[in-house]
Amino acid sequence: MASHTLTGAVLIAGTGFSHYSLAQSDKTEKTEEITILGTRVAGRTATKASSPIDIIQSDELKKSGFSELGQSLQAVAPSFNFSRTQVSNGSDLFRPATLRGLQPDQTLVLINGKRRHNQSIFQAGGTVGEGAAGTDMNSIPLGALQRVEVLRDGAAAQYGSDAIAGVINLKLKDTVDLTTISMRWGETSKGDGENMTLGINTGVALGKEGEFLNLTAEYRDSDRTNRADNPAWHQGDAGSEFTSLFYNAMIPVGRDSELYSFGGYSERTALGSGFYRGATDDNNVSQVYPDGFLPNIDNTAEDTSFAFGYRHDINNIWRLDASVVYGKNTYDFDSSNTINSSIAAEYLANNPAATDADIAANAGPTAGYSGGFEFDQMTVNFDLAGSVDLGMSSELYIGLGAEYRDESYSINQGDLNSYSCGLSNSGSSFPAVNSANSAFAACGFQAYPGLQKDTDVGRDSFALYVDLEQNLSDDWLMGLAIRYEDFDVAGSETIGKLSSRYDLTDDFAIRGAISTGFRAPSLQQTAYTAISTTIDGNGLLGQVFVAATGDDFPSTLGVESLKSETSESLSFGIIWSPVDSVNITLDTYHIKIDDRITLGQPLTTTDVAFNPSAVASLQASGANSINFFSNAANTTTTGVDLITTYNTVFAGGELKVTFAGNINETELDSVNAPPGISKNIAFSSVSQSILEGGQPQEKATLSFDWVKDDWSSILRLQHFGETEVDYFAQNHIPIPNTQSTSVVEAATLVDLNIGYQASENLMFSVGINNIFDETPDELENDEVLEIISGGAFRFPLRAVPYGFNGTSYYVNVNFSF
Numbered sequence: 143m144a145s146h147t148l149t150g151a152v153l154i155a156g157t158g159f160s161h162y163s164l165a166q167s168d169k170t171e172k173t174e175e176i177t178i179l180g181t182r183v184a185g186r187t188a189t190k191a192s193s194p195i196d197i198i199q200s201d202e203l204k205k206s207g208f209s210e211l212g213q214s215l216q217a218v219a220p221s222f223n224f225s226r227t228q229v230s231n232g233s234d235l236f237r238p239a240t241l242r243g244l245q246p247d248q249t250l251v252l253i254n255g256k257r258r259h260n261q262s263i264f265q266a267g268g269t270v271g272e273g274a275a276g277t278d279m280n281s282i283p284l285g286a287l288q289r290v291e292v293l294r295d296g297a298a299a300q301y302g303s304d305a306i307a308g309v310i311n312l313k314l315k316d317t318v319d320l321t322t323i324s325m326r327w328g329e330t331s332k333g334d335g336e337n338m339t340l341g342i343n344t345g346v347a348l349g350k351e352g353e354f355l356n357l358t359a360e361y362r363d364s365d366r367t368n369r370a371d372n373p374a375w376h377q378g379d380a381g382s383e384f385t386s387l388f389y390n391a392m393i394p395v396g397r398d399s400e401l402y403s404f405g406g407y408s409e410r411t412a413l414g415s416g417f418y419r420g421a422t423d424d425n426n427v428s429q430v431y432p433d434g435f436l437p438n439i440d441n442t443a444e445d446t447s448f449a450f451g452y453r454h455d456i457n458n459i460w461r462l463d464a465s466v467v468y469g470k471n472t473y474d475f476d477s478s479n480t481i482n483s484s485i486a487a488e489y490l491a492n493n494p495a496a497t498d499a500d501i502a503a504n505a506g507p508t509a510g511y512s513g514g515f516e517f518d519q520m521t522v523n524f525d526l527a528g529s530v531d532l533g534m535s536s537e538l539y540i541g542l543g544a545e546y547r548d549e550s551y552s553i554n555q556g557d558l559n560s561y562s563c564g565l566s567n568s569g570s571s572f573p574a575v576n577s578a579n580s581a582f583a584a585c586g587f588q589a590y591p592g593l594q595k596d597t598d599v600g601r602d603s604f605a606l607y608v609d610l611e612q613n614l615s616d617d618w619l620m621g622l623a624i625r626y627e628d629f630d631v632a633g634s635e636t637i638g639k640l641s642s643r644y645d646l647t648d649d650f651a652i653r654g655a656i657s658t659g660f661r662a663p664s665l666q667q668t669a670y671t672a673i674s675t676t677i678d679g680n681g682l683l684g685q686v687f688v689a690a691t692g693d694d695f696p697s698t699l700g701v702e703s704l705k706s707e708t709s710e711s712l713s714f715g716i717i718w719s720p721v722d723s724v725n726i727t728l729d730t731y732h733i734k735i736d737d738r739i740t741l742g743q744p745l746t747t748t749d750v751a752f753n754p755s756a757v758a759s760l761q762a763s764g765a766n767s768i769n770f771f772s773n774a775a776n777t778t779t780t781g782v783d784l785i786t787t788y789n790t791v792f793a794g795g796e797l798k799v800t801f802a803g804n805i806n807e808t809e810l811d812s813v814n815a816p817p818g819i820s821k822n823i824a825f826s827s828v829s830q831s832i833l834e835g836g837q838p839q840e841k842a843t844l845s846f847d848w849v850k851d852d853w854s855s856i857l858r859l860q861h862f863g864e865t866e867v868d869y870f871a872q873n874h875i876p877i878p879n880t881q882s883t884s885v886v887e888a889a890t891l892v893d894l895n896i897g898y899q900a901s902e903n904l905m906f907s908v909g910i911n912n913i914f915d916e917t918p919d920e921l922e923n924d925e926v927l928e929i930i931s932g933g934a935f936r937f938p939l940r941a942v943p944y945g946f947n948g949t950s951y952y953v954n955v956n957f958s959f
Contacts, residue, residue: 179191179195179291179293179297179309179311190619190643191643191653192619192621192641192642192643192653192654192655193293193294193295193297193641193653193655193713194293194294194295194653194713194715194727194729194783195291195292195293195294196219196220196290196291196292196294196785197289197290197291198215198218198219198289198290198291198292199288199289200284200287200288200289200315202218203215203218203284203287203290204284204954205847205856205895205897205907206218206858206893207893207895207909207911207952208911209284209326209328209337209339209362210279210280210284210362211279211280211282211283211284211287211312212224212237212239212279212280214284215239215279215290215292215310217843217858217860217893218802218843218845219290219292219802220294220783220784220785220802220803220804220841220842220843221241221242221243221294221781221783221804221806221841222239222240222241222292223238223239223240223241223243223270223837223838223841223943224237224238224239224240224279224943225237225238225240225269225270225271225836225837225941225942225943226942226943226944226945226946227266227269227270227939227940227941227942228377228378228939228940228942228946229414229415229416229417229939230265230266230268230269230939230940231263231266231439231475231590231674232263232265232266232441232473233265233266233269233414234380234382234412234413234414234439234441235278235280235380235382235410235411235412235441235443235473236261236263236278236280236443237280238265238269238270238271238274238276239251239276239277239279240270240271240276240307240837241292241294241307241308241310242294242307242308242731242733242779242781242804242806243779243781243806243807243808243837243839244306244307244733244735244779244808245271245274245276245307245738246265246271246274246275246276246277247260247264247271247274247275247276247304247661247664248274248304248305248306248307248661248707248735249276249277249304249305249306249307249308249309249310250297250301250302250304250305250308250309250310251276251277251279251309251310251311251312252301252309252310252311252312253282253311253312253314253404253447253449254311254312254313254314254390254404254449255311256449256451256465256467256521256523257301257302257467257519257521257547258277258312258447258469259277259445259447259469259470259471259517259518259519260275260276260277260471260517260519260664260666261275261276261277261278261443261471261473261517261666262275262471262472262473262515262516262517262551262666263275263473263515263666264664264666264667264670264741266674267686267741267742267743267744267769268743268828268832268869268870268874268940269832269836269869269940269941270832270836270837270940270941272740272741272829272832273667273739273740273741273771275517275664275666275667278443278445278471280384280410281386281408281410281443281445281471282312282386282388282406282408283341283358283359283360283386283388283406283408284341284360285322285324285341285342285343285358285360286314286315286343286358286360286386286388286390286406287312287313287314287315288313288314288315288316288317289313290310290311290312290313291310291311291313292308292309292310292311293308293309293310293311294308294729294731294783295308295655295657295711295713295731296308296639296655296657296659296709296711296713296733297309297639297657297659298625298637298639298657298658298659298660298661298709299607299623299624299625299637299638299639299657299658299659300607300609300623300625300639302545302605302607302625302627303603303627303629303660303661303662303706304661305659306659306660306661306707306709306711306733306735307733314356314388314390314404315343315345315356315358315390316345316354316356316390316392317343317345317356318345318346318347318354318356319345319346319347320344320345320958320959321342321343321344321345321958321959322342322343322344322956322957322958323340323341323342323956323957323958324339324340324341324342324343324954324955324956325338325339325340325341325954325955325956326338326339326340326952326953326954326955327339327952327953328950328951328952328953329365329950329951330367330947330948330949330950330951331915331948331949331950331951332367332369332947332948334365334366334367334368334378335364335365335366335367335378335379335947335950336364336365337362337363337364337365338362338363338364339360339361339362340360340361340362341358341359341360341361342358342359342360343356343357343358344356344357345357348391348393349393349394351394352392352394353391353392353393353394354390354391354392355389355390355391356389356390356391357387357388357389358386358387358388358389358406359386359387360384360385360386361384361385361386362382362383362384363382363383363384364379364381364382364383365381366378366379366380366381366413367379367946367947369917369936369937369946369947370934370935370936371933371934371935371936372418372932372933372934374418374434374436374934375415375417375418375436375931375934375935376415376436377934377935377936377937377939377946378946378947379945379947380412380413380414380415380441381412381413382410382411382412382413383410383411383412384408384409384410385408385409385410386406386407386408386409387406387407387408388404388405388406388407388408389403389404389405389406390404391403391404395452398454398455398456399452399453399454399455400452400453401450401451401452402449402450402451402452402453403448403449403450403451404448404449405446405447405448405449406445406446406447406448407444407445407446407447408444408445409442409443409444409445410441410442410443410444411440411441411442411443412440412441413438413439413440413441414438414439414440414441415436415437415438415439415589416436416437416438416439416588416589416590417589417931418434418435418436418931418934419431419434419435419436419437419588420434420932421433421434422576423576424483424574424576424577424581424583424584425483425574425583425584425588426481426483426576427481427483427486427501427502427505427575427576428575428576429486429498429499429501429502429505429575430481430486430502430505430508431481435479435480435481435588436479437477437478437479437480437481437587437588437589437590438477438478438479438480438589439475439476439477439478439512439589439590440475440476440477440478441473441474441475442472442473442474442476443471443472443473443474444470444471444472445469445470445471446468446469446470447467447468447469447470448467448468449465449466449467449468450465450466451463451464451465451466452464452465456528459528459529460526460527460528461526461527461528462524462525462526462527463523463524463525463527464523464524464525465521465522465523466520466521466522466523467519467520467521467523468518468519468520468521469518469519470516470517470518470519471516471517471518472514472515472516473514473515473516474511474513474514474515474554475511475512475513475514475556475590476509476510476511476512477509477510477511477512477560477587477588477589477590477592478508478509479508479509480508480509480587480588480589480590481505481506481508481587481588482506482507482559482560482562482585482586482587482588483574483575483576483583483584483588484562484563484564484571484572484583484584484585484586485504485505485506485559485562485564485565486501486504486505486506486575486583487564487572487573487574487575487582487583488563488564488565488566488570488572489501489504489505489565490572490573490575491572491573501575504565506559506565507557507559510556510557510559510560510587510592511556511557511560511592512556512557512560512561512587512590512591512592512593513553513554513555513556513560513561513592513593513672514553514554514593515551515552515553515554515666516550516551516552516554517549517550517551517552517665517666518549518550519547519548519549520547520548520549521545521546521547522545522546522547523543523544523545524543524544524545525541525542525543525544526541526542526543527539527540527541527542528540534612534614535613535614535615535616536612536613537612538610538611538612539610539611539612540608540609540610541607541608541609541610542607542608542609543605543606543607543609544604544605544606544607545603545604545605545607546602546603546604546605547602547603547604547605548600548601548602549600549601549602549603549665550598550599550600550665551597551598551599551600551665551666551669552596552597552598552599553593553595553596553597553598553669553670553671553672554593554596555592555593555594555595555596556592556593556594557592558592559587559592560586560587560591560592560593561585561586561587561591561592561593561594561673562585562586563585563586563764564585571583571764584684584685585673585685585764586673586685590674591672591673591674591685593672594672594673595671597669597671597690599665599668599669600665601629601630601631601632601665602629602630603627603628603629603630603662604627604628605625605626605627605628606625606626607623607624607625607626608623608624609621609622609623609624610622610623616645617644617645617646618642618643618644618645619642619643619644620640620641620642621639621640621641621642622638622639622640622641623638623639623641623657624636624637624638625637625638627660627662629662629706631668632662632663632704632705632706633705633706635660635662635706635708637657637658637659637660638657638658639655639656639657639658640655640656640657641653641654641655641656641657642654642655649718649719649720650716650717650718650719651716651717651718652714652715652716652717653714653715653716653717653729654712654713654714654715655711655712655713656710656711656712656713657710657711658708658709658710658711659708659709659710659711660706660707660708660709661706661707661709661739662706663691663704663705663706663707663739663771667691667704667739667741667771668690668691668703668704668771669690669691670688670690670771671687671688671689671690671693672687672688673685673686673687673688673765674686674688684765684766684767685764685765685766685767686744686765686766686767686768686769687760687763687764687765687767687768687769688741688768688769688770689763689768689769689770690770691703691704691770691771693770694755694759694762695756695759695760695763695768695770696770696771696772698753698755698756698759699750699753699756699816699819699823700816700817700818700819701770701772701816704739704771704772704773705737705773706737707735707736707737707738707739707773708735708736708737709733709734709735709736710733710734711731711732711733711734712731712732712733713729713730713731713732714729714730715727715728715729715730715783716728716729723788723789723790724786724787724788724789725785725786725787726784726785726786727783727784727785727786728782728783728784729782729783729784730780730781730782730783731779731780731781731782731783732778732779732780733778733779733780734776734777734778734779734811735776735777735778735779736776737773737776737814738773738774738775738776738777739771739772739773740771740772740773740774740775740825740829740833741769741770741771741829742769742770742771742772742774742824742825742826742829743769743826743828743829744766744767744768744769745760745767745768745769745823746760746766746767747760747761749767749823750823752818753818772814772824773814774813774814774815774824774825774829775810775812775813775814775825775829775830775833776810776811776812776813776814777808777809777810777811777833778808778809778811779806779807779808779809780806780807781804781805781806781807782804782805782806783802783803783804784801784802784803784804785800785801785802785803786800786801787799787800787801788800792848793848793850794850795848795849795850795851795853796848796849796850797846797847797848798845798846798847798848799844799845799846799847800843800844800845800847801842801843801844802842802843803840803841803842803843804840804841804842805839805840806837806838806839806840806841807834807839808833808834808837809834810825810830810833810834813825827868827873828867828868828869828873828874831866831867831868831869831873831883832867832868832869832940832941835865835866835867835941836865836867836940836941837865837941837943838862838863838864838865838888838943839863839864840861840862840863840888841860841861841862841863841943842860842861843858843859843860843861844858844859845857845858845859846858852898852899852900853896853897853898853899854896854897854898854899854907855894855895855896855897856893856894856895857892857893857894858892858893858894858895859890859891859892859893860890860891860892860893860944861888861889861890861891862888862889862890862891862943862944863888864885864886864887864888865885865886865941865942865943866883866884866885866886866941867883867884867940867941868882868883868884869884869939869940869941870884870925870926870927870930870938870939870940871883871884871925871926871927872926874926875926875930877926877929877930879924880924880925880926880929881922881924881925881926884925884926884927884938884940884941885919885938886918886937886938886941886942886943887918887919889916889918889944890916891911891912891913891914891916891944892912892913892914893909893910893911893912893913894909894910894913895907895908895909896908896909897954903957903958903959904955904956904957904958905954905955905956905957906953906954906955907953907954907956908951908952908953908954909951909952909954910949910950910951911949911950911951911952912944912947912948912949912950913949914949915948915949916944916948917937917945917946917947917948918937918938918942918946919937920936920937921935921936921937921938927939
């Protein structure tokens with residue numbers, strides 16, 4: 143069993159060059175500290191960097207007790223959040239991955255230092271990260287990772303657009319002559335949610351010069367959980383299935399060069415549900431569903447990525463890296479157990495004497511394709527790094543680079559019956575079959591009305607950067623990064639970062655940075671257009687039209703286009719080791735973001751009555767309300783990260799105690815309202831509440847990791863602060879005498895994992911997550927969600943950081959040879 147190492151190799155980040163030098167395999171302890179993020183210097187350790195960097199080994203992720211990467215990171219990274227939501231398009235497969243309370247698309251994700259593509263679908267309105275298309279963390283198999291590096295600092299000047307909050311780098315395994323088979327089984331204490339994971343990782347040495355191929359295959363299958371009080375409804379995890387194959391490879395070329403490649407494919411499916419439609423609901427056809435129905439959404443996501451590159455040592459000082467990375471995400475919606483109630487309504491309008499059997503026979507399909515999305519990205523990088531001697535105490539390390547990126551985004555039309563108004567799709571409205579008050583039947587499938595037209599857009603961008611780093615003395619490190627980036631639609635930006643670290647003593651250092659950053663509007667934000675079903679201001683199901691940038695409705699309100707978000711970031715921290723067994727890092731940050739791109743709340747004709755053109759545009763759409771993207775908000779986020787580790791001997795074994803905590807607050811500074819538009823129309827109180835209160839302002843993990851001989855255990859306490867939003871509350875749906883906000887109370891979850899190394903090749907572990915069965919407080923009788931669901935939903939649906947499932951158990955078996 144050998145581990146492949148590439149001594150002195152350089153790994154150049156896809157949008158900002160970094161080094162990664164591995165020591166020999168018998169120096170593992172030192173190797174674990176080396177980072178490729180935030181520095182130009184080969185061999186720089188995380189504890190010597192000028193920015194806060196977490197290095198999380200794969201074993202630590204596996205001890206979290208979760209089978210998915212996102213949940214595992216939430217358990218160990220201080221300011222990483224992975225919030226849950228329900229009954230929101232796409233949430234059954236992906237969740238918002240955020241750093242420091244910002245948006246999912248304000249964190250850049252890399253694999254092996256190269257830019258990872260984003261999701262083709264964004265977070266739905268009324269959820270954490272609404273309107274943001276981030277990176278789908280759960281599309282990457284946990285078994286393929288050697289470690290995760292998290293740079294918690296503004297880094298757009300080093301890595302490009304999207305790195306306002308920080309950078310997450312996922313390092314793939316490069317081991318050889320070792321095969322590991324992992325099996326996991328678990329379920330909740332309620333007896334549902336049974337899940338199984340089977341993974342295999344193997345590495346092959348392709349020659350005697352360090353060439354290797356490492357492969358990972360993983361399969362996951364999970365049954366759904368349901369915490370709704372009425373079994374006809376659904377609140378909990380969707381049933382899902384996951385299949386993936388990843389690879390990592392390198393071949394030396396001569397003495398000073400190498401070719402490398404990595405990538406993978408994953409497919410995930412999940413069966414989600416919408417709101418229950420009652421037997422007499424206007425959106426039901428009782429001749430088809432006499433008892434009502436729960437519409438289902440079959441979600442399918444596919445991710446494909448591959449990278450090819452060439453590294454070359456020009457001499458002992460200068461090195462280059464040239465690479466091409468391609469990534470694609472597709473997301474498709476198939477509706478089932480649903481109906482387009484307008485088809486039966488048109489039939490009845492044309493055949494008023496029709497019998498119930500006639501109506502049922504002519505009500506159209508109860509399943510079909512509702513449409514889908516595609517996003518693909520190709521990134522080409524050329525990077526050069528080395529140093530020059532200026533006669534000072536140390537060399538000046540220099541990184542130079544250029545990047546070209548080409549992106550495309552597509553919307554795929556659904557079946558005609560999935561979106562049509564009646565069978566003829568004539569644009570007319572028809573009285574609902576079930577209606578006693580002549581209400582019009584909704585067009586399109588219930589839960590997810592189909593996408594009505596194909597869309598295909600693209601853009602490209604070009605960037606140049608320079609990154610300098612130098613030790614001005616043995617104790618003082620300075621860094622400067624400048625980046626110019628130009629998008630063919632969004633325009634250009636020049637940004638910079640100045641960082642510094644000063645070692646006051648061998649055991650105490652200070653560090654800080656000042657930087658500017660930007661994030662260009664994504665194609666998902668500029669080109670998306672669709673109709674969806676949601677709860678309107680009266681607590682009734684209604685259709686919402688999302689208008690693309692430049693459409694008539696936003697134009698009538700003064701929003702013609704989107705511009706880039708810009709940021710200013712300040713950070714300051716200390717690193718202190720009062721004794722050899724204790725390490726403390728404390729980092730504060732202040733992030734000001736202007737022109738944040740937001741997905742506004744749906745506007746009705748009443749909301750825009752002051753603007754006749756807007757009223758006419760909304761009425762012409764056929765929807766109940768319209769929302770759109772705009773640069774509506776200016777915000778400030780402040781916070782503190784504290785990480786403390788303590789190593790000691792306890793009960794004859796080695797004990798590592800780790801505390802990782804984050805305090806974080808985001809405030810709305812001002813609203814960018816076009817002339818003549820009120821601020822509450824430009825940026826609603828609901829969106830403000832999600833931005834400011836949708837993520838916990840306090841999050842902390844305290845873990846006790848103990849190892850003795852063949853036994854190991856980890857006891858972990860996770861604390862999540864309170865979240866409070868207006869969605870599904872009185873401020874969103876004005877039902878008299880109800881609570882004005884939806885609250886998820888603070889909670890502390892306790893997890894336990896116990897492992898036993900039965901032999902050199904076989905290890906068992908068992909664990910309990912959320913031992914004390916913590917869930918959000920159940921809804922009160924005066925809460926809006928309780929009322930509109932008829933008492934079916936037990937817990938809040940939005941901004942739930944720790945989920946609804948309660949206690950769960952699992953067993954892991956790992957076999958290696």
